[in-house]
Amino acid sequence: MALDPVGPESLDALLLQLERLPGIGPRSAARLAHHLLRVPEVEALALADAIRTVRERIQPCSLCRAPSESAPCPTCAAPARDRSLLLVVEAPGDLNAVEATGAYRGLYFVLGARLSPLEGVDAQALGLDELSRRAAHAEVAEVVIATNPDLEGDGTALAIVEALRGIGASGEREAPRITRFARGLPTGGQIEHQNASAIADAFEGRRPGV
Amino acid sequence: MALDPVGPESLDALLLQLERLPGIGPRSAARLAHHLLRVPEVEALALADAIRTVRERIQPCSLCRAPSESAPCPTCAAPARDRSLLLVVEAPGDLNAVEATGAYRGLYFVLGARLSPLEGVDAQALGLDELSRRAAHAEVAEVVIATNPDLEGDGTALAIVEALRGIGASGEREAPRITRFARGLPTGGQIEHQNASAIADAFEGRRPGV
Numbered sequence: 001m002a003l004d005p006v007g008p009e010s011l012d013a014l015l016l017q018l019e020r021l022p023g024i025g026p027r028s029a030a031r032l033a034h035h036l037l038r039v040p041e042v043e044a045l046a047l048a049d050a051i052r053t054v055r056e057r058i059q060p061c062s063l064c065r066a067p068s069e070s071a072p073c074p075t076c077a078a079p080a081r082d083r084s085l086l087l088v089v090e091a092p093g094d095l096n097a098v099e100a101t102g103a104y105r106g107l108y109f110v111l112g113a114r115l116s117p118l119e120g121v122d123a124q125a126l127g128l129d130e131l132s133r134r135a136a137h138a139e140v141a142e143v144v145i146a147t148n149p150d151l152e153g154d155g156t157a158l159a160i161v162e163a164l165r166g167i168g169a170s171g172e173r174e175a176p177r178i179t180r181f182a183r184g185l186p187t188g189g190q191i192e193h194q195n196a197s198a199i200a201d202a203f204e205g206r207r208p209g210v
Numbered sequence: 211m212a213l214d215p216v217g218p219e220s221l222d223a224l225l226l227q228l229e230r231l232p233g234i235g236p237r238s239a240a241r242l243a244h245h246l247l248r249v250p251e252v253e254a255l256a257l258a259d260a261i262r263t264v265r266e267r268i269q270p271c272s273l274c275r276a277p278s279e280s281a282p283c284p285t286c287a288a289p290a291r292d293r294s295l296l297l298v299v300e301a302p303g304d305l306n307a308v309e310a311t312g313a314y315r316g317l318y319f320v321l322g323a324r325l326s327p328l329e330g331v332d333a334q335a336l337g338l339d340e341l342s343r344r345a346a347h348a349e350v351a352e353v354v355i356a357t358n359p360d361l362e363g364d365g366t367a368l369a370i371v372e373a374l375r376g377i378g379a380s381g382e383r384e385a386p387r388i389t390r391f392a393r394g395l396p397t398g399g400q401i402e403h404q405n406a407s408a409i410a411d412a413f414e415g416r417r418p419g420v
Contacts, residue, residue, distance in 0.1 A: 051254055
């Protein structure tokens with residue numbers, strides 16, 4: 001009916017899909033939809049095509065599970081990487097942040113989530129069996145845990161240690177070293193702006209010399 | 211190169227398109243992209259299809275310029291609407307808000323923007339020529355200006371009055387009444403929470419009786 005305040009059907013359908021995105025409420029969805037109606041058609045279709053293409057081309061890497069267009073991904077396939085190091089992160093964004101430093105030349109494993117039993121994310125959902133199989137390879141000498149320095153990250157790190165406990169137990173190989181990213185003051189930060197846990201960690205982990 | 215921190219090409223392309231959306235920065239774009247990679251494929255493609263469909267089906271209504279799948283839109287085409295009233299809004303969202311009240315049964319004109327000479331939005335960009343042609347129809351007895359009650363809305367309202375000034379000047383018809391939405395206290399609001407301008411407007415526009 002003409003007096004019905006509901007918009008055109010295809011616009012309502014778009015609003016519905018936009019509202020399913022994380023962090024997008026009804027108002028943001030309306031703003032985005034009107035933007036997509038207003039820009040040149042080629043720009044709106046470029047977004048639609050980019051979504052379609054990313055789903056056609058990208059799969060989790062068969063080894064590290066980071067999003068990749070090839071299997072295995074370029075990082076896992078690169079002969080120059082140090083295969084004795086396996087660094088475990090929660091999310092692909094963490095992997096990118098570590099890569100951007102240029103300080104790490106080993107391999108990766110992306111959990112894709114963090115331990116949260118209340119939300120149904122258990123060792124199974126984190127793929128710890130898969131991590132354990134990768135870490136069991138004789139060439140892996142060290143597993144570096146780089147989960148976030150917070151409660152869920154700590155819980156996830158404990159679950160990883162638990163999952164890797166069996167490696168080397170039957171004597172077929174030595175157990176890999178298991179390490180975790182250091183805690184302390186972030187370089188460039190100021191002590192008075194750090195939270196109490198960060199400062200306590202810095203004291204706890206103090207090292208001789210300067 | 212394997213040590214390059216850049217992600218897969220199709221993922222970068224998606225990030226680029228997402229960052230062109232209003233209010234979406236690099237962090238939000240990354241969150242949205244990873245969401246679109248993680249959800250079932252059918253859900254990601256539903257968004258892509260909704261964008262494509264909305265651009266295929268929706269055009270501005272040839273009369274009121276609101277987004278519509280038919281020309282003219284259902285509101286402009288409805289025989290029950292009062293064709294002597296033409297209400298001017300800045301955006302389609304304003305039209306929907308007025309429609310939702312059920313209090314208005316006339317026709318609409320959507321400017322699609324507000325006057326902002328510094329950003330290049332002049333009378334031309336607002337389509338005031340088009341509005342003037344519509345308002346010149348003999349059946350239009352009143353033009354109701356419903357631009358927002360703020361500085362740009364006031365400027366836009368003045369530009370509308372200016373654009374409609376010529377109608378009826380040559381005596382071929384009477385000039386239409388030009389009115390604007392009332393200013394005052396918003397029903398349901400509390401005086402102590404209103405800004406000074408709103409309270410001053412309420413005093414200025416006071417009416418006899420209760």
